[in-house]
Amino acid sequence: MTSPDPLPPGSAAAGASPPAPEAPSPGGTRPASAPRDVLGLLGPAPGGPAFDGHRPPPADLVADCVHCGFCLPTCPTYVLWGEEMDSPRGRIHLMRQGLEGEPLSDSMVGHFDACLGCMACVTACPSGVRYDTLIENTRQQVERRHHRPARERALRAAVFALFPYPKRLRLLRGPLRAYQASGLRRLVARSGLLPRLAPTLATLESLAPRLTRAPKPPDRVPAYGPRRAVVGMLTGCVQSAFFPGVNAATARVLAAEGCEVVINPGRQGCCGALSVHNGREAEAQAFARNLIDAFADTGIDYFVVNAAGCGSSLKEYGQLLADDPAYAERAAGFAARVRDLAELLVELGPVARRHPLPVSVAYHDACHLGHAQGVRSQPRELLRAIPELELREIADPELCCGSAGVWNILNPEPAARLGERKARDVLATGARLLVTANPGCLMQITAAIPRLVGTASAEPAGAGGIAVAHTAQVLDASIRRLPVERLLSTR
Numbered sequence: 001m002t003s004p005d006p007l008p009p010g011s012a013a014a015g016a017s018p019p020a021p022e023a024p025s026p027g028g029t030r031p032a033s034a035p036r037d038v039l040g041l042l043g044p045a046p047g048g049p050a051f052d053g054h055r056p057p058p059a060d061l062v063a064d065c066v067h068c069g070f071c072l073p074t075c076p077t078y079v080l081w082g083e084e085m086d087s088p089r090g091r092i093h094l095m096r097q098g099l100e101g102e103p104l105s106d107s108m109v110g111h112f113d114a115c116l117g118c119m120a121c122v123t124a125c126p127s128g129v130r131y132d133t134l135i136e137n138t139r140q141q142v143e144r145r146h147h148r149p150a151r152e153r154a155l156r157a158a159v160f161a162l163f164p165y166p167k168r169l170r171l172l173r174g175p176l177r178a179y180q181a182s183g184l185r186r187l188v189a190r191s192g193l194l195p196r197l198a199p200t201l202a203t204l205e206s207l208a209p210r211l212t213r214a215p216k217p218p219d220r221v222p223a224y225g226p227r228r229a230v231v232g233m234l235t236g237c238v239q240s241a242f243f244p245g246v247n248a249a250t251a252r253v254l255a256a257e258g259c260e261v262v263i264n265p266g267r268q269g270c271c272g273a274l275s276v277h278n279g280r281e282a283e284a285q286a287f288a289r290n291l292i293d294a295f296a297d298t299g300i301d302y303f304v305v306n307a308a309g310c311g312s313s314l315k316e317y318g319q320l321l322a323d324d325p326a327y328a329e330r331a332a333g334f335a336a337r338v339r340d341l342a343e344l345l346v347e348l349g350p351v352a353r354r355h356p357l358p359v360s361v362a363y364h365d366a367c368h369l370g371h372a373q374g375v376r377s378q379p380r381e382l383l384r385a386i387p388e389l390e391l392r393e394i395a396d397p398e399l400c401c402g403s404a405g406v407w408n409i410l411n412p413e414p415a416a417r418l419g420e421r422k423a424r425d426v427l428a429t430g431a432r433l434l435v436t437a438n439p440g441c442l443m444q445i446t447a448a449i450p451r452l453v454g455t456a457s458a459e460p461a462g463a464g465g466i467a468v469a470h471t472a473q474v475l476d477a478s479i480r481r482l483p484v485e486r487l488l489s490t491r
Ligand code: SF4
Pocket: 074, 075, 076, 077, 078, 086, 087, 088, 091, 114, 115, 116, 117, 118, 119, 120, 121, 122, 131
């Protein structure tokens, strides 16, 4: 094998002048699954060229990259480690080498795996490079063609046997609630043993939100007043198991705005986002077909999503099932009706009266809402329309909080550092309420706050003086004239 060039033509050392990246955070290490081996010295993986003929990263999209480096300062892994091969430009360079016949080495896979898929580089790129398509295709190749070490395989198998299955996640609620209600959580936090003995379990434990009651959603919620639209609603996996209040608020807000909401909770499963973002193509396609079938013949005008990562994948169902003659057309039609909640509410225009909420709010752009779907102005517009609510901006909004689906579980150390950085910027706003539209971001940032403010608190979220809420919960509180204290207790 020839060694991958450590620096592609046009990179900083080759004479170009990219914007200076922020100094990498000191003391950080790359995740264990991503060996620090920019020269490829760890050797090739056995078995031919990196990519097979089924959806390799398209060569024309790879060629679109002009190596300018404008994406570098917005890439969280480049910010963390300052490694060219952990930048979008470096990863595209590795894809090009793969297309030219290089084998899929452990090193190469490590750099691809380390990508959070946050798509900040897509927003930053002046040449319109479709890194989203590139990394998605590359990940499918990695999943099919790369043999991971046994420990990594076991961890991934456990993650993907649990998270895309809302029923299995809901089974965890009972034991988790009992654990949270007992003094055990505080004891575990004080002992500091869990992170040393079982780092993955410690990460999961720190991310788990404080659980409340979770009544089963109804099949349908009628529109309040004249019906303006019939809207299907995704309940999601993590959202339905751990944030049922967000789904209930979403349905109430939609109904208040004149939408009949179709939920069909018994028929819904995972939308496939987690699978598609991790290269598990066949699994993602199966989930997508199931969801399309669940809402067939329901007469929906729109399909609303309140979780950013799910929304971005649902909008790409057309591409995901493009080669399936039985579903290609239906998938494209379904995708065309998908809207993020904020997107649809702005599209329809408000009819429900907003009541004052005297509170300062820091709004966090979830990457898969801002970068992947371009939905940035709509949530802000909705929040600003609430009387007495003061909206504050968070510094470096383009940088990922480190959640990124299950990236924070697979890469706990760098994820924690990204989470703390984001939490610091959130706290610097001085706002009393953090609002975002993705369950992963809510868990990631609220888990980081207690670590940052130095509390050895065992509270799952919100310690450190800032409450957290989904955009839907803020709108719901304003429409229902709830006291602001109700929102500020959502920690
Ligand atoms: S998707 Fe995010 S982590 Fe991956 S290369 Fe782009 S900016 Fe970096």
